[in-house]
Amino acid sequence: MSPEGARTRRTRSDSVRNRSEILDVAERHFADRGVSASLEAVARDAGVGSATLYRHFPTRDALLVELLDRRTAQVVSDIERLEQMADSGEALAGWMVALEEFFGVFDGLPGPLRDAFLEEHNPLASTCIGFIERTDHFLGAAQRDGKARADVSGRDLFLAALALSWARGSSLAGPDSPARLRALLRDGFAGPDAG
Amino acid sequence: MSPEGARTRRTRSDSVRNRSEILDVAERHFADRGVSASLEAVARDAGVGSATLYRHFPTRDALLVELLDRRTAQVVSDIERLEQMADSGEALAGWMVALEEFFGVFDGLPGPLRDAFLEEHNPLASTCIGFIERTDHFLGAAQRDGKARADVSGRDLFLAALALSWARGSSLAGPDSPARLRALLRDGFAGPDAG
DNA sequence: CGTGAAACGGGGTATGCCTCCGGATCATTA
DNA sequence: TAATGATCCGGAGGCATACCCCGTTTCACG
Numbered sequence: 001m002s003p004e005g006a007r008t009r010r011t012r013s014d015s016v017r018n019r020s021e022i023l024d025v026a027e028r029h030f031a032d033r034g035v036s037a038s039l040e041a042v043a044r045d046a047g048v049g050s051a052t053l054y055r056h057f058p059t060r061d062a063l064l065v066e067l068l069d070r071r072t073a074q075v076v077s078d079i080e081r082l083e084q085m086a087d088s089g090e091a092l093a094g095w096m097v098a099l100e101e102f103f104g105v106f107d108g109l110p111g112p113l114r115d116a117f118l119e120e121h122n123p124l125a126s127t128c129i130g131f132i133e134r135t136d137h138f139l140g141a142a143q144r145d146g147k148a149r150a151d152v153s154g155r156d157l158f159l160a161a162l163a164l165s166w167a168r169g170s171s172l173a174g175p176d177s178p179a180r181l182r183a184l185l186r187d188g189f190a191g192p193d194a195g
Numbered sequence: 196m197s198p199e200g201a202r203t204r205r206t207r208s209d210s211v212r213n214r215s216e217i218l219d220v221a222e223r224h225f226a227d228r229g230v231s232a233s234l235e236a237v238a239r240d241a242g243v244g245s246a247t248l249y250r251h252f253p254t255r256d257a258l259l260v261e262l263l264d265r266r267t268a269q270v271v272s273d274i275e276r277l278e279q280m281a282d283s284g285e286a287l288a289g290w291m292v293a294l295e296e297f298f299g300v301f302d303g304l305p306g307p308l309r310d311a312f313l314e315e316h317n318p319l320a321s322t323c324i325g326f327i328e329r330t331d332h333f334l335g336a337a338q339r340d341g342k343a344r345a346d347v348s349g350r351d352l353f354l355a356a357l358a359l360s361w362a363r364g365s366s367l368a369g370p371d372s373p374a375r376l377r378a379l380l381r382d383g384f385a386g387p388d389a390g
Numbered sequence: 391c392g393t394g395a396a397a398c399g400g401g402g403t404a405t406g407c408c409t410c411c412g413g414a415t416c417a418t419t420a
Numbered sequence: 421t422a423a424t425g426a427t428c429c430g431g432a433g434g435c436a437t438a439c440c441c442c443g444t445t446t447c448a449c450g
Binding site: 213 | 395396397398399400
């Protein structure tokens with residue numbers, strides 16, 4: 001895509017340096033203070049003017065997309081491990097846990113993802129869609145084996161995982177309530193077909 | 196509590212007037228723009244300086260407590276209707292729906308409630324506790340009738356209702372996905388005792 | 391009415407988002 | 421290596437919100 005018809009100039013080195021530095025600092029700040037961390041502070045710590053930050057990432061969500069894509073690679077290994085499992089129901093359950101944990105990397109991450117899920121031209125939407133397709137993959141296999149009810153969709157489970165991760169909250173909730181909520185959800189989607 | 200040992204002066208009439216006006220305007224603004232509506236705007240529309248608003252309600256949550264307590268009366272009628280139901284399982288399900296709808300009165304309400312649920316000295320915490328006790332009431336009856344699994348608590352279901360309401364989101368999600376998520380949860384808590 | 395306790399309100403500080411535009415920087419070409 | 425112009429930078433500034441300080445007003449009481 002870069003070498004289009006007309007000759008194109010190489011990107012300036014300071015630009016790529018700044019972009020990378022911004023991403024590193026943002027990762028740290030988001031991890032420490034959640035997705036609502038001050039972008040001014042990110043720019044400051046990156047040794048960059050705020051305009052530079054906004055030029056590279058017009059919105060907070062654009063920054064999130066990049067950060068999440070970085071982390072996705074790590075999740076891929078989980079996927080591959082799960083795909084080898086004999087029991088498709090267990091694989092689906094494992095995938096749901098992986099999803100929920102992924103949403104926990106930054107405090108407050110479920111919010112933007114849910115909103116992107118609703119809005120149309122949100123850069124995070126494609127990230128969501130990728131996860132939903134993965135979920136459909138595992139769900140479909142489980143459904144074929146009778147290990148999951150037929151009247152749910154990947155979208156539903158994606159939203160459910162998002163909600164579970166949201167419920168876990170930013171601070172430490174009851175230590176075992178996440179597990180119980182997970183069990184609640186599982187006996188829902190792993191149960192009989194009854195409506 | 197008012198007429199303590201020493202004589203106490205009657206509250207100034209402008210004070211009670213302002214307080215009431217602030218509450219009315221806040222109700223409108225929260226309903227229109229969600230729980231994050233500008234408090235400055237509320238004060239302005241109430242014809243009051245911002246300091247007066249903060250004097251009456253030190254935090255946004257304090258305002259929310261008052262507003263929610265007002266609405267609770269309306270929910271009480273639901274409670275009474277549900278308590279008459281023969282099937283305790285249905286009563287529990289109905290209570291969960293009532294909870295979820297209650298959390299939808301203001302956009303973004305589940306967030307503060309979840310946070311109060313975690314923090315200690317949050318004025319909303321008592322509101323949460325009241326709801327949790329109600330939930331325990333319905334849950335206990337259902338459990339005695341074998342209509343609900345024994346390994347969940349009212350806290351769990353309260354959190355689940357909160358999460359469901361959160362998932363529904365501020366904007367219009369898929370029109371039927373809330374119902375499906377509800378079904379998911381129900382077949383979880385209405386299913387067999389299996390762990 | 392007079393009086394003082396109680397409440398008011400506007401303006402002040404602080405923080406964050408986002409944009410403008412003059413000026414610095416870098417890739418390219420010769 | 422030096423000139424050149426496209427590209428990118430950065431800080432100042434406009435705007436919105438939260439929250440507090442303190443001189444002034446208003447009301448309840450006697």
